[in-house]
Amino acid sequence: MGSIIDNSLYLEDVKYVANLDLPWDKLKDKSVLLSGATGLIGSFLVDVIMLRNREYGMNTRIVALGRKEETVRERFPYCFDEEWFEFIKQDLNEPVVLSDQMKASFVLHLASNTHPLQYSTDPIGTIMTNVIGTKSMLDVAVSCGAERFLLASSNEIYGENRGDVELFYESYCGYIDCNTLRAGYPEGKRCAEALCQAYISAKGLDAVIARLTRSYGPTMKMTDSKALSQFIKKGLDGEDIVLKSEGTQYYSYSYVADSVSGLLTVLLKGETGGAYNIADEKSDVRLKELAGAIAQHVGKEVIFELPDAVEAAGYSKATKARLDGSKLKTLGWSMKYDIIEGIARTMEILRG
Template sequence: MLKHKLYIEDLEQINNIDIPWKQLENHSILITGGTGLIGSVLVDSLIYRNEEKNAGIDLWVLTRNEEVLRERFGEYLDKEYFHYLIQDVSNQIDIDDPIDFIIHGASKGDPYSFAHDPVGVMNANYLGTYQVLELARRKNCTKVLFISSGEVYGIVDVKSRSIIENGERGIKETEYGYLDVLNPRSCYASSKRAAETLCLAYINQYSMNVCIARPCHTYSATMLYSDKRVIGEFIRHGLQKQNIIMKSEGTQLRSYCYVADTATGVFCILLNGESCLAYNIANRNSIVTIKELAYIIAKKSAVKVRIIKPGEVEKKGYSGIEHAVLDPAELEKLGWQPRYDLPNGIDRIVRILSEENKQER
């Protein structure tokens, strides 16, 4: 767990949101993708809850990389409540103990994987979801939450949309656009769409309690160095005092969300969300183009922005979606509100990672 005071403050704030936490007390929960960008924060939040609030949550973490697991959670691996599985989520998941809740977040969500391992991307999203749902069916789980993606919407026609006073009206959970299934990058969005439909199939066929979270572009101090998503690359370059490299004109408009706010959204959906429904997780105050994002990070890091042409392989991982602004109204109805806009969220990450890097040296 990161020990920076700002990160501990994030965990405290996550645990203080007004949701029925008692539903988790003295119950078991499995988090797949537990060392990932979002998953690791969810795990840290439940560790914090056990340590600070004596919640008695039996915590299971599934991840492919034991080295990363030990680096992130090493001091907690011997705790009686902490259990882990080292495996590919696409394979059968065998746990002897009861499992009451599952948050399924295992996925390959970065452009490098889209370009170099599209089969692995599709397997993790579809076969991984199948294995999770089969485990949930065998264990008669109370509830499953599938962390999907805002990319399932594809290219939505926004020209006919009305504009509200404070900005673009975002895409609602029932609005879907065009997805080119023969585009190599569609390995991610297509398999997320299929996995969502699989969730609905299990609900209808086995009367299971499953809901879906669709996060927008989430950013965090827990981003792995192997993660090649745009915001992670920009922040890493800024921290290393290197110029930020853009490989497009940066006109794509995106919703962003600080990971602590995304985590509160996930827990809110898990404990308050309705089965068979999907919920967008997006901050209304964090809507910018990629170019604007680059200059926000460059200003905080005192570096410059440069534009260069991408290679042909890199292009395969790029999204053709120009407008990816999500409407969080359904999640807000559950009582969710984000705390950090983009400049404040970026500032927290830069401060956390700057001090972490100093300590490592």
């Protein structure tokens, strides 16, 4: 498969977000420093900003941090010759040191281990990217006088649904058993959010928090072990969809274009210190229904299979995690694609 940016359907998604009615002038002639540039969310965001640079003269400089230059070059072959793009090799568990000439107007921490196999096989890295990595990015935001810092957080911070609400609103807080391997991710995200509040208070930093729900789309990595990602890969390979539970889990999902449009809305319009759910009920679905929809889409069956011990250790135990997106909607955000449309779009783009 060639570069995803050459796919007409993917480019349609990028143009959709790039043409949204947002205060884009805040980014004009500014610089954006971000971690996680090759991830599902970050890579789509970079494509959006680069398109606006080309077509709208926004002149927004992107500084992408990453551990491996070859990974960034592989994902963004069209960016390295552009004046608006720069790569800096960086381990986020180490302090981020920028040159005296480099200033970042906006700092976005998007890097994180984001799927079950990583949680179980790299538990220390999962915690440290969310805690030490967040501190590193907050420190560089303070040092270069950034106008705003954005943390990409997660629906996982809500923990278990206590049975008292149907949808998680931003002030809800459920139970997390911290004495488990799996707890490293949600507890790390909770700590990262607390760090943001600390820097707002102690350092005067302007920071906002975007709480992403289970995001998916054609920018996902083929190593992603989340259930939905596995369903999509099985469907693309023409295989039966493997469900490793009874499938009664009821979750919110978001197609990458909608996740990024939500993130940009939080970045450009959110209130300092505010946390915002990026979710809409039209993309809430039970896991078995999701598996069934993908199986039907490709003419296959759903089969049940018990996970092995390593897989099981990384799986969320939450049975219901639906997010209330009404707060973000007051800023003008809306979801374009429901779950069925988003899945179909993802598979068509990945087919090339």
